[in-house]
Amino acid sequence: MRIPVLFGLSLLFSTTLADDPEYGSARGKLVIIGGGNAGGTGIMEKFISLGGGPSKKFIIVPTANGNRAADGSVQVYNSSQVIAPWLRMGLKKVHMLHTHNPKIADTEDFVKDLRDADAIWFDGGRQWHIVDSYAGTRTYSEFHKLLDRGGTIGGSSAGATIQGEYLVRGDTAGAQIVMTKEANHQKGFAFLRRSAIDQHINTRNRWDDLIPVIAKYPNLLGIGLSEGTAIIVEGDNFQVMGKAKVAVHDNTRKYQAGEKPYYLLSAGDRYNMKTRRKLQ
Structure with a gap:
């Protein structure tokens, strides 16, 4: 049986205990990268470290790259090719997780590798492929359970956008x-x-593209990520890492006439999403 997905865009269904974070996980960590090349930034090393180090169990999800080939046939991924870059980064226990079929994603056999995983990585591509395969399934539930037990989830490009509540460019x-x-x-x-x-x-000159999203859903925090740039999320706080800027679309702030309705953060900046303020 598929599990209902209970998040709502207007946040009518979002409830947290008084002491729980409102944005991130109470125990888990997130590494959210704006695509492009993160080499030389330390971001990937940070993801591996937050996942517990090279000896821990990492799951790689390539699904955003597509579920169907150009001729309409089912896309087949070569596990060795998918995990090869991670082995070169020194990981010892790394597994690929993929299916195009949500019925398979809803089976106990499919999720068994997730139950003792320490970290999950979502590759880039198109984020709606990830939704089509896993939304509302046991796999989706296990993603969240990993965070609940203190695990780490990371992703770049489409693997970044899927981590939000509203699916931009879906x-x-x-x-x-x-x-x-x-x-x-x-x-x-x-x-x-x-x-x-x-x-x-x-x-891709997307600086302003979250403006209509936040106009329609003003309770959301918009986060626009440059390439080679990430936010590292722990609870309600994040820190910026990488080469360029992060645009924060914050509907609670008053802007001057003619001013863009967002502000920019740079590498090293720390930010509290609950208070909508930079941390010193």
Whole structure:
């Protein structure tokens, strides 16, 4: 039986205990990268460290790269090719997790590798492929259980956007559509609750693209990530790492006439999402 997905864009269903974080996990960590090359930034090393180090169990999810080939046949991933870059980074126990079929993703056999995993990584591509495979399944539930037990989830590009509550660029017609009308592609996996996450904002001139999202869903925090740049999330706080800027679309702040409705953070900046303030 598929598990209902209970997150809502207007946050009508979002409830937390008084002492729990409102945005991130109480125990787990998130590494959210804006795509591009993160080499030389320390971001990938940080992800591995937060996952417990090279000896821990890492799961790689390549699903965003597509579930169907150009001819319509089922896309087949070569596990050795998917995990090879991670082995070169020194990981000892790394496994690929992929299916195009949500019925398979809802089986006990499919999720067994997730039950004792320490970290999960989502590759880039198109985020709606991840939704089609895993939303509402036992696999989706196990993703959240990993965070609940103190694990780490990371991802880049589409693997970043899927971590938000609202799914930016979820339209199957193309990534140029920021807000889809496809009802089944409007919701992310809400690892970072109350957020909408965009990526590649510096190289694809997407600085302003979250403005209509936050206008429609003013309770959300918009986070636009440059390439080679990440936020490292612990609870309600994050720290910026990498080469460029993060645009924070914050509807609670008053802006001057003619001013863009967002502000920029740089590497090393620390930010509290609950108070919407930089930390000193």
